Amino acid sequence: MTHAVHIQNGRIIEPANNVDEVGDILIVDGKIAQVGGKVAATQEAQRIDATGMIVTPGLIDMHVHLREPGFEHKETIATGTAAADAGGFTSVACMANTSPVTDSPERIQHINDIARKNAKTNVYPVGSITKNLAGEELTDIRGMLAAGAIGISDDGVTVMNAELMRQALALSAELDFPVMVHCEEHQLNAGGVMNLGETSRKLNLKGSPNAAEDIIVARDIMLAEMTGGHLHILHVSTAGAVELVRQGKQRGVHVTAEACPHHCLLTDAEVERLGTNAKMHPPLRTQTDINAVLEGLRDGTIDAIATDHAPHTPEEKALGMQEAPNGIIGLETCVPLVLTHLVDAGHLTLSEAIAKLTRIPAEILGIQRGTLSIGAVADITIIDLDKVAKVDVAQSRSKSRNTPFDGWELKGWPAMVICQKGNTL
Numbered sequence: 001m002t003h004a005v006h007i008q009n010g011r012i013i014e015p016a017n018n019v020d021e022v023g024d025i026l027i028v029d030g031k032i033a034q035v036g037g038k039v040a041a042t043q044e045a046q047r048i049d050a051t052g053m054i055v056t057p058g059l060i061d062m063h064v065h066l067r068e069p070g071f072e073h074k075e076t077i078a079t080g081t082a083a084a085d086a087g088g089f090t091s092v093a094c095m096a097n098t099s100p101v102t103d104s105p106e107r108i109q110h111i112n113d114i115a116r117k118n119a120k121t122n123v124y125p126v127g128s129i130t131k132n133l134a135g136e137e138l139t140d141i142r143g144m145l146a147a148g149a150i151g152i153s154d155d156g157v158t159v160m161n162a163e164l165m166r167q168a169l170a171l172s173a174e175l176d177f178p179v180m181v182h183c184e185e186h187q188l189n190a191g192g193v194m195n196l197g198e199t200s201r202k203l204n205l206k207g208s209p210n211a212a213e214d215i216i217v218a219r220d221i222m223l224a225e226m227t228g229g230h231l232h233i234l235h236v237s238t239a240g241a242v243e244l245v246r247q248g249k250q251r252g253v254h255v256t257a258e259a260c261p262h263h264c265l266l267t268d269a270e271v272e273r274l275g276t277n278a279k280m281h282p283p284l285r286t287q288t289d290i291n292a293v294l295e296g297l298r299d300g301t302i303d304a305i306a307t308d309h310a311p312h313t314p315e316e317k318a319l320g321m322q323e324a325p326n327g328i329i330g331l332e333t334c335v336p337l338v339l340t341h342l343v344d345a346g347h348l349t350l351s352e353a354i355a356k357l358t359r360i361p362a363e364i365l366g367i368q369r370g371t372l373s374i375g376a377v378a379d380i381t382i383i384d385l386d387k388v389a390k391v392d393v394a395q396s397r398s399k400s401r402n403t404p405f406d407g408w409e410l411k412g413w414p415a416m417v418i419c420q421k422g423n424t425l
Contacts, residue, residue, distance in 0.1 A: 002028060002029055002044075003028070003029055003030075003046075004026065004027065004028050004029075004033075004041060004042060004044060004045035004046065005026070005027040005045060005046045005048065005378070005418065006024065006025075006026055006027075006039060006041035006045040006046065006047050006048070007024060007025040007026075007027070007048045007050050007055055007380070007382070008024050008039075008047060008048065008049055008050060008051070009022065009023075009024065009049060009050055009051040010022070010023070010024075010025070010050025010051070010053050010054065010055035010382065011050075011053070011054045011055065012025065012035060012036060012054075012055045012056075012372070013054050013055070013056050013350060013351055013354050014035070014056065014057060014371065014372045015351050015352075015354055015355035015358065015359045016057070016355075016358070016359040016370065016371035016372070016373065017371070017372070017373060019035065019036065019372070020351055021036055023035070023036040023037050023038070023039075024036070024037065024038055024039035024041075025039070025055060025372065025380070026039045026041055026045070027378040027380075027418070030377065030378055030420040031375055031376065031377065031378055032372050032373065032374055032375060032376045032377075032378050033374065034374070035372050035373075035374065048382070048416070050382050052384070052385075052386065053382050053383060053384055053385070053415055054350070054382070054383045054385055055380060055381075055382050055383075056354050056357075056358060056372075056380070056381050056382075056383065057354075057358040057359070057369070057370050057371050057372050057379060057380065057381070058089070058090025058091060058358070058369060058370070058379025058380055058381050058417060058418070058419060059087075059088050059089045059090060059091075059335070059357045059358060059381045059417075060089065060090070060091045060092070060093075060357060060358060060361040060362055060365070060367075060369055060370055061084060061087075061089045061091070061092045061093070061306055061307050061309065061331060061334070061357075061361075062092075062093045062258065062304060062306050062361040062364065062365055063093060063095065063155070063180075063234060063235070063258060063260075063306035063307065063308050063309075064080065064084070064092045064093065064094050064095065064306075064307060064308070064309040064331065065080075065094065065095050065097065065308075065309060065310045065311065065327070066080040066081070066092070066094040066098075066123070067080070067098065067311060068080075068098065068111075068114060069098050069099065069100070069110065069114075070098045070099025070100065071098065071099060073313055073399070074311045074312055074313055074316075074399060074400055075311040075398060075399050075400060076118070076399065077094075077111070077114050077115050077118050077119050077123060078118040078119065078120070079397060079398055079399045080092070080094075080309070080311070080331070080398065081115075081118075081119040081120040081121040081123060082120050082397040082398075083309070083329070083331040083332050083396060083397040083398040084120070084121045084309075084331045085120040085121055085397075085417055085419070086331075086332050086397045086414070087331040087332040087333070087334055087335060087414060088334075088335045088381045088383060088414030088417060089121060089331060089334075089381075089417070090121050090122060090369070090379040090380075090381065090417050090418075090419040091121055091122040091123075091124060091367065091369050091379065092121055092122070092123055092124070092309075092331075093124040093125075093126055093150060093151070093361075093365060094111065094123055094124070094125055094126060095126050095153055095155045095156070096125075096126055096127055096128035096133070096152075096153060096154070096155070097128075097133060097154075097155060097156045097157075098111075100132075101128050101131075101132050101133050102125060102126070102127055102128060103127060103128040103130075103131050103132060103133075103139045103144075104127075104139065104140060104143070104144065105140060105143035105144050105146065105147035106147075107127075108125050108127055108144050108147040108148050108149045109147050109148070111123065111125040112125065112147075112148050119421065120419070120421075121417075121419055121421070122369070122379070122419065122421060124148075124150045124365060124367060125148060125149055125150070126149060126150065126151050126152060126153050126155075126180060127139060127141065127144035127145075127149040127151075127152050127153075128152065128153065128154055129141075129152045129153060129154045129159050129164070129165075129168050129179065130154055130159060130164060133154050133156065133157055135154070135157065135158075135159050135160055135161055135164070136161070136164075137164075138164055138167060138168060139152070141168065141171055141175075142171075142175070145175060145177060149177075150177070150178075150365045150366060150367060151177050151178040151179065151180050151232070151365060152168065152177070152178075152179055152180065153179070153180035153181065153182070153234070154181075154182060155180065155181075155182045155234055156182060156281075157182060157186070158181070158182050158183060158184050158185065158186060158216050159181070160185075160186055162219060162223065165179075165181075165219075165220060165223050166223050166226065166227060168229070169220075169223050169224050169226075169227040169228075169229030169230075169231060170227040170228075170229060171229070172227070172229030172230050172231075173227050173228035173229040173230075176230070176366065177230065177366065178230045178231075178232040178256070178364055178365065178366075179224075179229060179230065179231055179232065180232045180234055181216070181220050181231060181232065181233060181234060182234050182235075182281075183213050183216035183217045183220065183233060183234070183241065183282075184208065184212045184213055184216060184281060184282060185211070185212045185213075185215045185216050186212075188208070188209060188211060188212040188215070189208035189209070189212040189281075191206040192206050192207050192208030192212070192283070193205050193206055193207075193208075193279060193283075193321045193322060194207055194208070194268055194271050194278075194279065194283045194284070194321070195207055195208060195210075195268035195283040195284060195285050195286070196208055196209040196210075197268055197285075197286060199268045199269050199271055199272060200268070200271075202272070203271065203272060203321075205271075205321055205322075207283075208281070208282070208283055210238040210239070210240055210285065210289070211240075213237060213238045213240070213241050213282055214238055214240035214241055214244065217233055217236075217240075217241040217244045217245065218244050220233070221244055221245070221248040221253055221255055224248070224253050224254060224255055225248070225251065225253045228254065229254065230254045230255075230256070230364075231253070231254065231255045231256070232255075232256045232257065232258070232364055233245060233255065233256070233257040233258070234258060234306075234308070235258065235259065235260050235263060235282055235306070235308050236257050236258065236259050236263070236293060236296065236302055237259075237263045237282040237283070237284075237285050237289060237293070238282070238285060238289050238292070239288055239289050239291075239292030239293075241257075242257075242292045242293060242295070242296040242301055242302065243292070245257045245296070245301050245302070246296065246299075246301040249301065256303045256304070256364050257296070257301065257302045257303055257304075258302065258303065258304040258305065258306040258361075259293050259296065259297060259302045259304075259305060259306075260305070260306060260307060260308050260330065261305070261307070261330065261333070261334055261337040261338060261341075261342075262280065262284065262328060262330070262404065263282070263284065263285070263289075263290070263293055264290060264293055264294055264297070264341070264342065264347075265290070265337065265341055266278065266284050266290075266404060267284055267285065267286055267287055267290065268283060268284045268285060268286060270284060270404060271284065271321070274404045275320075275321065276317045276318070276319070276320065276321060276324040276402070277317065277328060277402055277403060277404045278404050279321060279324055279326055279327075280308075280310070280326045280327050280328060281326040281327075294342075294347050297342070297347060297348060297356070298347055298348065298352075303356065303360050303364065304356050304357070304360045304361045304364060305334070305338060305353070305356045305357055306361070307330030307331055307334050308327065308328075308330060309329055309330045309331045309398075310325075310326065310327025310328060310329065310330075310402075311327070311329050311398050311399060311400030311402065312324070312325045312327060312400055312402050313399075313400060314400075314401055314402075317402050327402065328402050328403050328404060329396065329398050329400055329401070329402055329403050330403070331398065332391075332396055332397065332398070333391055333403065333405045333408075333410070334357075335357075335383060335412065335413065335414050336389075336391075336410035336411065336412050336413050337405065337408075337410060338353050338357070339353070339383075339385065339410075339411065339412030340410045340411050340412060343412075344411065344412075358370040358371070359371060377420050378418060378420055379417075379418065379419050379420055380417065380418040381414060381416075381417050382414070382415045382416040382417070382418075383412060383413070383414050383415060384412070384413055384414075384415045385411070385412045386411070386412075387411065387412065387413040387415070388409060388410070388411045389409070389410065389413055390407055390408065390409045390410075391403070391405045391406050391407060391408045391409075391410065392406070392407075393405075393406040
């Protein structure tokens with residue numbers, strides 16, 4: 001029996017096809033059947049009134065940590081995707097720093113098996129570049145891709161061996177997948193718990209310099225240029241990295257990049273006020289760096305917006321700046337932060353912001369999502385641009401509570417998602 005959903009009177013924003021109009025969408029059996037204008041739907045169709053709302057392709061977060069297997073006390077695939085669903089995301093790409101590390105075809109398959117049973121959204125696993133994230137030997141990349149990995153990353157650590165990185169990028173050029181890199185030179189940032197600068201000196205904390213990020217970004221762009229592989233820079237945080245990506249693109253290097261809301265909004269001064277909820281790697285930087293990241297988002301140097309959702313327990317975050325793990329949760333706050341502080345503040349248009357959360361991540365990851373084209377999988381996000389609410393971390397669907405944004409009043413919140421589970425590569 002045919003199942004139809006009729007979304008009525010929403011403002012449809014669909015960057016893949018340059019659509020921005022008030023109209024209807026008809027979904028038939030999980031696929032987009034009609035977009036725009038007035039749709040004459042059958043009596044049996046489920047009706048959703050989107051008057052006053054925006055209707056977009058299902059949002060994609062290309063950088064999350066779901067922690068399962070091995071760290072289920074922090075997050076599970078079930079709780080992490082529940083947070084994603086609440087935050088307006090219908091697809092997430094999950095990083096490989098699980099326990100055991102997601103570094104083999106069997107472990108990619110294991111993630112897919114758990115997601116099939118327990119996830120509320122589509123889950124796209126990312127395999128590790130090196131075995132056990134040790135930086136010494138490449139994984140079975142071909143096998144992991146065949147098992148369903150959409151890219152490779154040692155996120156959390158940098159592959160310091162340039163020859164291994166060259167080999168990974170050469171394989172990327174051959175097989176067309178993204179090598180998603182965490183860029184920090186480990187000798188330079190050894191022991192660093194925040195940005196090296198005025199606040200680190202004031203608090204007498206070991207700092208990590210911008211150069212630690214810039215050096216690896218420069219190296220990996222050179223290796224991508226040498227091999228023709230697709231390099232994706234995770235969580236860009238420095239002015240230098242933004243400029244290196246810009247120059248690489250101008251030379252024709254296949255390099256893409258993402259930025260996180262926290263690196264657009266918070267400086268390292270927040271560490272004094274927020275403590276470990278402002279501890280992350282790469283660390284919060286200076287206003288100069290924020291301005292450069294914002295400009296990179298505006299001019300297209302930075303392609304996508306991602307959260308780097310990184311849950312940790314309150315007990316872990318209570319250990320203090322030296323011992324507490326890096327990272328914050330971000331899935332449920334991303335949309336209102338972007339709409340309030342990037343769109344309403346004039347840094348991005350609404351269409352540009354939606355593109356960085358839909359079409360562009362889908363293109364980088366090579367997945368058939370992020371569009372409302374006729375016949376496409378009907379993943380849809382409906383957002384109430386006028387809703388004003390305070391972030392209340394106590395209500396989070398995540399298992400963890402580590403956010404610097406608790407209590408922030410934000411405008412523009414997800415109202416509903418429609419997700420057709422079942423990964424489509």
